[in-house]
Amino acid sequence: MSVNEYLLIIVAGIFVNNFVLAQFLGICAFLGVSQKTETALGMGFAVIFVMGIASIATFAVDRYILVPLDLVYIRTIAFIVIIAGLVQLVEIIIKKLSPALYSALGIYLPLITTNCAVLGVAIVNVEIASYTLLAAFMNGIFSGVGFTLAMLLLAGIREKLRRSDVPEPFKGFPVTLAAASIMSMAFVAFAGMV
Amino acid sequence: MIKKNRLGYFTDGLVKSNPVFRLVLGTCPTLALTTAAMNGVYMGICTTFVLLCSNVLVSALRKIIPDKVRIPAFMLVIATFVTIVEMVLRKFLPDIYSLLGLYLPLIVVNCIILARAEAFASMNTILDSALDGLGMGLGFTLSLIVMGGIREFIGAGSIFGFAIPGFAEKAPAFFILPAGGFLVFGLLIAAVNWLSKKAEDKMKAKAASGVHAHENMTEMLEEAPQ
Numbered sequence: 001m002s003v004n005e006y007l008l009i010i011v012a013g014i015f016v017n018n019f020v021l022a023q024f025l026g027i028c029a030f031l032g033v034s035q036k037t038e039t040a041l042g043m044g045f046a047v048i049f050v051m052g053i054a055s056i057a058t059f060a061v062d063r064y065i066l067v068p069l070d071l072v073y074i075r076t077i078a079f080i081v082i083i084a085g086l087v088q089l090v091e092i093i094i095k096k097l098s099p100a101l102y103s104a105l106g107i108y109l110p111l112i113t114t115n116c117a118v119l120g121v122a123i124v125n126v127e128i129a130s131y132t133l134l135a136a137f138m139n140g141i142f143s144g145v146g147f148t149l150a151m152l153l154l155a156g157i158r159e160k161l162r163r164s165d166v167p168e169p170f171k172g173f174p175v176t177l178a179a180a181s182i183m184s185m186a187f188v189a190f191a192g193m194v
Numbered sequence: 195m196i197k198k199n200r201l202g203y204f205t206d207g208l209v210k211s212n213p214v215f216r217l218v219l220g221t222c223p224t225l226a227l228t229t230a231a232m233n234g235v236y237m238g239i240c241t242t243f244v245l246l247c248s249n250v251l252v253s254a255l256r257k258i259i260p261d262k263v264r265i266p267a268f269m270l271v272i273a274t275f276v277t278i279v280e281m282v283l284r285k286f287l288p289d290i291y292s293l294l295g296l297y298l299p300l301i302v303v304n305c306i307i308l309a310r311a312e313a314f315a316s317m318n319t320i321l322d323s324a325l326d327g328l329g330m331g332l333g334f335t336l337s338l339i340v341m342g343g344i345r346e347f348i349g350a351g352s353i354f355g356f357a358i359p360g361f362a363e364k365a366p367a368f369f370i371l372p373a374g375g376f377l378v379f380g381l382l383i384a385a386v387n388w389l390s391k392k393a394e395d396k397m398k399a400k401a402a403s404g405v406h407a408h409e410n411m412t413e414m415l416e417e418a419p420q
Contacts, residue, residue, distance in 0.1 A: 021372060022372055023226070023372075024221075024222050024223075024225040024226035024372065024375070025222055025226075025300075026222070027221040027222045027225060028219070028221055028222070028305055031218070031221065073277065073280075073281060074277065075299070076273055076276055076277050076280065076299040076302055077270065077273040077274060077277055079299075080269055080270075080273045080302050080303070081266075081269075081270070081273075084265075084266050084269055113265075113269070113303075114303045114305055114308055115303065116222050116300045116303040116304075119299070119300060119302065119303050120296060120300060123296055123299055123300075124296065168387075168388075168391070169384045169385070169387040169388035169391065170380075170384045170387075171387075173218055173380065173383050174380040174381065174383045174384035174387070175380070176380070177376045177377065177379050177380030177383070178376070178377060178380045178381075180376040180380075181373045181374070181375075181376035181377035181380065182373070184371075184372045184373040184376055185371075185373040188371065188372075188373065
């Protein structure tokens with residue numbers, strides 16, 4: 001793949017095909033962990049990290065084990081087991097190597113197993129035939145960056161929203177979703193780029 | 195724990211603790227697939243099947259699965275049933291298979307299913323778990339159809355795929371874009387909040403006036419703000 005194609009993956013991952021605002025993946029985490037910018041950033045880094053590693057692992061397992069052995073039909077099961085195992089492994093390693101990083105990311109890691117963004121990127125990677133291992137890794141990382149960007153923006157808005165007067169039935173999720181709607185509209189502007 | 199009748203497990207998921215509008219679970223397929231009402235039917239049926247089967251199997255295995263590995267075990271159970279759905283659809287209904295696309299394998303990480311396995315099926319009998327799974331699944335399906343119906347009607351000017359002449363050409367496509375999905379979802383949750391607040395106030399007023407207080411009243415009041 002040429003440099004241009006890699007550049008395309010980066011722009012598409014962050015802006016055009018933004019996981020949250022254009023593809024509706026990882027909405028639970030997007031709504032659940034976006035109360036404060038700090039926690040949003042923490043969750044964001046954990047997601048980028050796991051999505052990068054999971055992309056490599058699932059892509060390699062799929063292309064070098066499942067496809068040659070004609071076992072593609074257990075892809076879903078294999079991927080979810082790999083991701084759950086990876087998350088557990090990452091948790092143990094971070095805990096051992098860097099207690100500071102663990103206390104920052106630790107609580108988010110178990111949540112990532114059921115974050116559909118991770119499984120989503122793994123499935124998207126293997127379904128695009130022209131992807132190489134490096135392209136899959138970059139798609140994982142930069143889709144994660146897009147996810148983090150969207151979550152960080154929403155967290156910023158929500159911090160301001162707390163000080164505004166919101167009608168009773170709209171408190172909580174409804175007003176957050178309305179804000180997400182406006183953000184999503186802004187991201188439509190990127191649609192023509194790729 | 196208050197003993198409830200069996201039917202309660204079933205109806206809870208439909209209205210009172212509706213997975214989409216009250217518990218706000220499973221938001222990804224809710225937003226992504228509600229561009230048309232029929233999508234909601236397909237996705238709802240697939241999810242209900244997986245939810246029912248995983249609830250029954252988790253409940254049957256609840257005394258065997260060790261506590262420490264229960265989450266991975268639940269995930270495996272769920273992934274197995276999702277794979278079955280994928281295989282059946284690919285073979286017999288390839289159109290629906292490609293329509294649901296990425297969101298079909300993603301049923302595995304639909305939080306409703308894991309939440310019901312963890313919070314209900316792992317501590318209740320098989321029959322109760324089956325009723326709970328069916329109720330939650332149908333509640334999910336209904337929510338998707340309602341939201342899909344609204345978005346399809348306003349955004350594409352059609353009802354269940356049948357275009358309304360004169361309106362379909364002028365329909366504002368905003369509502370079938372992602373932005374419209376977020377907005378409609380937010381408005382629907384707000385509407386549900388408002389309606390349930392009104393119902394609650396009414397019940398409180400009734401209980402205060404003491405007119406023929408229903409025997410379940412206090413129980414319902416306690417459970418309402420979930």
